[in-house]
Amino acid sequence: MAGATERCSARCTNAQRKPAAMNRPRPLARVLLRRIAVWYLLFAVAVTGTQLYIEYRNIRQDVVQTLDALARTFTPGVAAALWDYQEDLLKSLARGIGEHTLVVAVDISDLHGRINAHYRTTPDETVAENLTVQQPLYHRFEDGQQEALGTLRIASSTSRVLAQLRSVALSAGLFIAAQLLFLGVALALLARLLVVEPLTRFSEQVSHLKTGEEQQIDLGATPISEIATLQQGFNQLLQRVAESHQAITTTNASLERRIAERTRNLDERNRELRREHELTLALVRSIPGFVCVISSNGAILLANAAANRLLGSPGVALVGQNWALLPTLAAPDHPLHDLMHQAQINGQGNAQATFTATTGPAQTYQFEALRIGQGSDARIIMVGVDISAQQEQKLLLQHLAFHDRLTGLPNRALLLEHLDNTLRSTRYQQQPFALAFIDLDQFKPINDSAGHEAGDAVLQEIASRLRQCVREQDLVSRHGGDEFVLLLHSPAQGLPRIAYAILEAITQPIHWQGARFQVSASIGFALFPRDGTSPQQLLDAADAAMYRAKQAGRNRADFGSAPLLAAQ
Incomplete structure (x- = not known):
């Protein structure tokens, strides 16, 4: 039993010596x-x-x-x-x-x-x-x-x-x-001669110092200035340690007094901040617009009633939820995700978003976000204002600026914009498209005999019939008065069929308030790139072809080239 105890003790001693040997300086x-x-x-x-x-x-x-x-x-x-x-x-x-x-x-x-x-x-x-x-x-x-x-x-x-x-x-x-x-x-060899041998001598002096009673190193005269400097600096360090100990004792007493005073000041400041925080919360909750404060990790710290109404779920408070996991922002391309990214990267940002309510009309908000602070202490303040009325007014004005009020068709400005975009997209592929310039025959007598109200009704009916004669990708516009211009994305061989359908539709009688009106049309076609490569060249070519059709007897179409007429 005693032998087993000795062996166990020896193994424990060896186990303790191994780490010491591994950590021993070399x-x-x-x-x-x-x-x-x-x-x-x-x-x-x-x-x-x-x-x-x-x-x-x-x-x-x-x-x-x-x-x-x-x-x-x-x-x-x-x-x-x-x-x-x-x-x-x-x-x-x-x-x-x-x-x-x-x-x-x-x-x-x-x-x-x-x-x-x-x-x-x-x-x-x-x-x-x-x-x-x-x-x-x-x-x-x-x-x-x-x-x-x-x-x-x-x-x-x-x-x-x-x-x-x-x-x-x-x-x-x-x-x-x-x-x-x-x-x-x-x-x-150079390292051993210049570094190792001088430091070995210094190490021996330090080892003797540990066994002596004196608390300073005394190497005597040495030919190596670096070792002499090291000896002098070490002795000065020992002296400063003793002086520092006395200074630390004195300073500790002073620090204790200052800490007690600082603690009292901090308690008073905390009470003031708590009152200011409660006032800020009351102010934010009373703001009618959207207000939300988010932490750097996406946690919602503050949200007023408007924020809960737009982003919250019934019966669930918005505060405490994670911004990225809100069900109302589930779409990855939602504008508020991009706004949050702008604020995190650039420090500020703005965005516009529309929210569809279960009851009532959709609401459009203009949002702005500002980042305060850096790193984990950063806060993002997001505010929003309801601009639904301004947005509806803006869309109405944009529609009126590019559409004819009588027929609802695109006007000349929108036609030129579509024509310019078409020319840019087909300039390199050279894909042909056509313009059809339509002028109504015998329309002026309707205005003179039945009045402008009857003429307006005829123009509205003609606009409706023209929409039915073309495809969805084609554009029907009112050029002014009784003139219409069509932008047709059709091959040249299909233009005679379209012209026949338009002439047939326009010549059908129009009934209005017991009166019966009948008009015809003269149509001129211009083909890209045959008749021009700019909007004005194509419009001039189509207008000239329309006048040739009118001079040839009206109620007909002019395609501008003999081969195309043969295709008809």
């Missing part, structure tokens, strides 16, 4: 030499890798230059064979080029991209795009002119470059390793 020479060896190894690897990378890039450049020279050499023969279309000769030339040690693939193609000759040295070897050269092929005539025939493409692979690199890597690596080894040994 000699400076060993630590410094180990650090130098590690940094030397890292430096050697970096230098060797850099040298090999430079050699690799040089070899890649040499390979590309060799492929380019090879392509220029074979270009005349390949061009002559391609001009005469000698397929066997092209394949023979491709095979001859491919016999070069750096070549992996050879392609000879014509102007249409068809491969006339192809050669691969190794089927499973991958071609590197940055190790590929292309040489255009031309046939030169006796008068000096030339005609493009196709392209000669010669490609190599990374494996060919690595094969070249291996031949130089060994010699370069040995040379660099020898240089770095010499540099490492020199640095180690």
Whole structure:
């Protein structure tokens, strides 16, 4: 039993000694030499890798230059064979080029991209795009002119470059390793001579000081100024420690008195802040607009009645919820999410959002957000004002500015805007579209005989019929008076059918308050890009075609070209 106790005690003693041995300071020479060896190894690897990378890039450049020279050499023969279309000769030339040690693939193609000759040295070897050269092929005539025939493409692979690199890597690596080894040994010897030996002597003096009774280091005269400075600074530190202890005792008593006074002041300030906070809450709750305060992590700290009405859920308080998880803001593209992001990044932002109520009309709010503070202490104050009435007035004014009040059709301004946008979108594709300029025949007598109220009723009916004659993507506008302009996204072959439908619809009788009216129309077509490439050119061309139709007898359409009339 006693033996077991002794063994247990020995194991516990060894276990306690192991951490102490692991944490025991090691000699400076060993630590410094180990650090130098590690940094030397890292430096050697970096230098060797850099040298090999430079050699690799040089070899890649040499390979590309060799492929380019090879392509220029074979270009005349390949061009002559391609001009005469000698397929066997092209394949023979491709095979001859491919016999070069750096070549992996050879392609000879014509102007249409068809491969006339192809050669691969190794089927499973991958071609590197940055190790590929292309040489255009031309046939030169006796008068000096030339005609493009196709392209000669010669490609190599990374494996060919690595094969070249291996031949130089060994010699370069040995040379660099020898240089770095010499540099490492020199640095180690220099460090031992200038740093390790002086500090070892100083360490011995410090160890003797620990066993003595005096509280100062006395090394005597030393030839090393750094050690003398270290000795002097250490002795001054011991003296300052004693002086500081006395000063700390005196200062502690003074600090205790100041802390007690500061505590009383803070208690009074806290009471004042609590009263100001209660006043602020009452003020915010009384504001009719939207007010909400959010913390940096998205927690809602304060929300008035308007905020709860817009964003809250029935029976659930808004305060305490997370802004990003509110059901009313579930849409990821909701404007208030972007407003929150603006405030977090830029410190402020503004946005406009519309809320649809279960009962009553939708409400539009203008929001502004301001960030106060930084980091985790930041707060975002968001306020909003109901601008539903202003928004409805703005939309009404915008509609009246771009639509005819009598017929509800787009007016000339909106037509020009749509026409300009269409021209920009089709300028590069050159997709044709058409303008139809319509002028009503015998409309003025209706105004003169039945009055302007009857004329307005006729114009409203004609506008309704024109909408039914075109597709949804086409635009029907009132140009003024009894003139209408249609923007048609239809091919030229379909214009006669549209013209016939419009003429047929307009000539149908119109009944109004017991009276019967009947009008016809003269239509002029202008086609992009045939008749113009600007809005005014197309309108002038369509207007001129309309007048030709009116001069030809009215109730007809003029398409502006004989081939198009034939399509009718």
